Amino acid sequence: xxxxxxxxxxxxxxxxxxxxxxxxxxxxxxxxxxxxxxxxxxxxxxxxxxxxxxxxxxxxxxxxxxxxxxxxxxxxxxxxxxxxxxxxxxxxxxxxxxxxxxxxxxxxxxxxxxxxxxxxxxxxxxxxxxxxxxxxxxxxxxxxxxxxxxxxxxxxxxxxxxxxxxxxxxxxxxxxxxxxxxxxxxxxxxxxxxxxxxxxxxxxxxxxxxxxxxxxxxxxxxxxxxxxxxxxxxxxxxxxxxxx
Numbered sequence: 001x002x003x004x005x006x007x008x009x010x011x012x013x014x015x016x017x018x019x020x021x022x023x024x025x026x027x028x029x030x031x032x033x034x035x036x037x038x039x040x041x042x043x044x045x046x047x048x049x050x051x052x053x054x055x056x057x058x059x060x061x062x063x064x065x066x067x068x069x070x071x072x073x074x075x076x077x078x079x080x081x082x083x084x085x086x087x088x089x090x091x092x093x094x095x096x097x098x099x100x101x102x103x104x105x106x107x108x109x110x111x112x113x114x115x116x117x118x119x120x121x122x123x124x125x126x127x128x129x130x131x132x133x134x135x136x137x138x139x140x141x142x143x144x145x146x147x148x149x150x151x152x153x154x155x156x157x158x159x160x161x162x163x164x165x166x167x168x169x170x171x172x173x174x175x176x177x178x179x180x181x182x183x184x185x186x187x188x189x190x191x192x193x194x195x196x197x198x199x200x201x202x203x204x205x206x207x208x209x210x211x212x213x214x215x216x217x218x219x220x221x222x223x224x225x226x227x228x229x230x231x232x233x234x235x236x237x238x239x240x241x242x243x244x
Contacts, residue, residue: 002029004066005159005190006051011060013043013050020046024060024215028192033185034207035195035221039234042212044194045081048161052078064159077157079148081164082141093139093147094132097122100151122150126180142173149177153184160184160191167196178204201225 006028013021021043097119210216
């Protein structure tokens with residue numbers, strides 16, 4: 001039986017007294033590639049942010065690897081939505097990726113040669129090593145997303161949260177990213193992704209959390225991502241692309 005890496009109990013979140021998430025209970029096992037899906041405004045990104053303590057819930061408890069976030073933060077990585085990042089920040093690609101190591105080396109300590117080597121290896125993994133000296137603002141949206149994935153990879157965390165990493169990117173970048181996520185899962189990592197394309201859920205993910213202000217269902221994709229649960233989560237029948 002797999003260990004539980006994330007356990008959320010009785011989580012309720014509200015903005016200006018309007019509930020966004022209500023009484024969510026969910027457990028995520030180790031070593032899965034999990035999608036959080038639901039309609040717009042369902043609370044998918046809010047679930048991640050509240051879990052990580054980036055926004056304060058009205059109630060609820062969250063544990064990581066059986067303990068609090070403060071005890072396990074070095075084992076946790078987070079890739080926010082592209083829109084939440086200041087892409088005009090004056091930094092080159094290599095420096096942005098190296099920032100992923102600051103939790104281990106410390107913010108005020110000198111970056112070592114081995115740290116930059118690790119950052120370059122992460123860039124190579126996502127096919128961006130030739131852009132190491134390029135300013136981050138000069139990259140396309142898909143390239144920027146790859147860089148932030150490399151920053152997460154270099155952390156070598158055990159649990160990753162990614163908020164819509166496939167949004168607004170080209171097919172080539174999407175394939176690169178999903179292959180990286182699969183490789184992370186193969187190494188025993190757990191990856192939780194806010195995802196919007198229902199047509200790729202079965203292909204990309206082996207675990208799913210279906211959310212619409214409440215937790216509709218969670219579990220292995222093959223038994224949870226069903227027409228019945230999709231109808232409940234989206235309040236209607238959601239047409240999926242026909243298999244060819």
